[in-house]
Amino acid sequence: MNFAVLIPLLILYLSLMSGLAYYGYKKTRTEADYLVGGRDTHPVIMALSYGATFTSTASLIGFGGVAAMYGFGLMWLACLNIFLGVFIAFALFGTRIRKSSADLGAHTFSDLLGKRYHSKFITVFSGAVIFLFMPAYTSIVLVGGGRFLQETLGLNYNAGLLILAIIVGFYVIGGGIKAVMYTDAFAAVVMLIGMAVFLFMSYQAVGGVMEGHNGLSSLKNMIPEALVEQGHRGWTAMPETGSPIWWSLVSTIIMGVGIGVLAQPQLTMRFMTVKDNNALYRSVLVGGVFIFFMTGAAFMIGPISNLYFYNTSGEISLSNANGNVDVIIPMFISALMPEWFVYLFTLTLLSAAISTISSLIHLQGSAFGEDILKNFGIKSVLGIDGSRIGVIIGVVAAVILSYILPGGIIAQATAFWFGICAAGFLPTMIGAFYWKGSTKQGAQASMIAGFLVSIIGFLFLHEKEAAAIGLSKVLFGKNTLSIYPLTHIDPLFYALPLSAVIFIVVSLMTKTRSNEMDASKASEVG
Structure with a gap:
């Protein structure tokens, strides 16, 4: 890397981002401006902004690396x-969310659900879930950005993390969601250009689309034996149905993230x-x-990297990365792309990291200040607005x-956050906008059950998280309390249906009871 070129380029990029953030700050005059633009x-x-928030370094770095391991199934x-x-x-969803938030005067995701169900508990509970659990997702976006800066620029990993965090913190505190969305839009344009060029040059490096896919199919014998035993059948084929890899790919990666996107608070805020x-x-x-060129491109580039590395070094991507999928894409960029593209992709990854982190941090701050503190009568602390403290x-x-999370965790942590949001929020959201018979009690019971069952599943039943966290081992002497295939089935598969059933049953029961009480009062009056 020629730092004489890179540093002025970064200064120009950050100056443009800062200018947009300042413009957002100047346009932010009211609470509604800060929270919903x-x-x-x-x-x-x-x-x-929606696309840039959705597509983070987790998508480009983490999921691109997972695609390099699992193949085109992603x-x-x-x-x-x-x-x-x-x-x-x-x-x-967006049309109902927009209208309901405007009609109810709701400024946050949790505030919208709470006002729809006339429940302060729902506002505070959902706000607390966002504030307490979202840092785990935010951190892996930081990890993705830090890994890229480490692999491509030779920058110290810890320094990379701190630089990203400080940049985002400054402009979110000042400009609110207006600053976030203006910078997101600029970041999205940079990301779109970067990924389109990366996709084209990746296929060009392996001879084109057909040659690349045929060459990748012929490498089936290079798949590590441990992956073959778990059901891997090649990068251009789905894993063996019902195998450990199939369950991980389908239940956690595809369904967990694919369904969970509907219940992401930071994304639903955009509709408001x-x-x-x-x-x-x-x-x-x-x-x-935009989403096609981000996620679709990353999921095609990942598998193709195996053929490129085999042709140049005789080893597949996972071997070159020493088993850490989070560094496959940065290594591929460093090995394949010309110097000018590394500069462009540096800005692409910075854009992906900053856009997503800023949205997550803004949501956490508003959850703390608006959904939690204000519902307890606290508007500021030491004269500082609660949202900015958050x-x-x-x-x-x-x-x-x-610093705490282990390597290779980006895709798994993303699936965890998306999964618990789907189980905890999705039935309540659908009921709020599409079922007049839904009740406050049903929503409360559904949210508690969805989050509780999801977290229990990750702590004690789903092997990858349960073994990494170690609580089951400490309490019961074994990594999980379940047997195959439950050890590889994402908790979303049982937490979401259970949450939905509880929502419907409790709503029907409490609706009937409410009608009976209304009838009783009417007869007494008569």
Whole structure:
């Protein structure tokens, strides 16, 4: 890397980001501006911000590395991301979320659910879940950015983490969601250019699309024996149905993230920033194209890296990375791409990291200040707004977790956060916007059950997390309390159906009881 070129380029990039953040700060005059952008954001800005928030270093670095290990099966996740994460999310969920938030005067995700169900408990509980658990997701986005800076620039990993965290913390504290969305939109354009060039040059390096896929299919004998025993059948084929790898790929990676996107608080907040439904409809195409070039490109580049490394070194990607999937994509960039592209992708990864981290930190801050403190009558601490204090706490927590979490954790931690959100929030969200018979009690019971069962599943039943955390080993002397295939089935598969059933049953029971009480009062009056 020629730092005489890189440093001025970074200064220019950060100056542009800072200018946009300052513009957002100047446009932020009210609480509604800080939290929901004044509800007048341009649809293209919203779509790009949504895409940039959704596509983090976890997608480009973590999931790209997982695709290098598992193969093209991850393209099913790209399809779900576009269908559920854009078309269904914008046209069905987004329109209801936008209208309900405006009608109820809700400024946060938790505030929207709480006001819809007339429940302070729901507001505080969901806000606490976001504030307490989201740092785990934020931290792995930081890890992805830090790993890239380490592998491509030779920058100290710890320094990379701190630089990203400090940059984001400053402009989120000052400009709120307006600053976040303006910088997101600029970051999205940089990301789109970077990934499109990366995808084209990756296939060019292996002889084209057909030659690349045929060459990758012929490398089946290079798959490590440990992966073959778990069901791996090649990078251009799905794993053996019912095998450990198949369950991990389908239940955790594809379904966990693909369904969980509908219940992501940081994404649903974007729908609350536009003024009407037409703005959402107009943003669908922009969002769909962007998500394809982000997730779809990463899931194609990952597998192709195996053929490139085999042709140049005689080893596949996983071997070159010493088993750490989180460094495969950075290594591939360093080995394949010309110097000018490393500069461009440096900005791409910085954009991906900053855009997602800023959105997550903004949400954590608003959850702390708006959803938790204000519901206990606390508007500020030492004269500082509670949301801004929440931002500082969120940044510090994410940095600390970045040092604690083990290597190769990016994709798994993403699936964990998406999965618990789906189980805890999705039935309640669907009921809030599409079922008049839903009740406060049903929503409360569903959320508690969804989160509780999900967390129990990750702590004691799902092998990868349970073994890494070690609580089951300490308490019961074994890594998990379950047997195969439950050890490899994502908790989403049983937590979400259970949460939905509890929501429906409790709502029906409490609705009937409420009707009986109303009838009894009417007869007494009569």
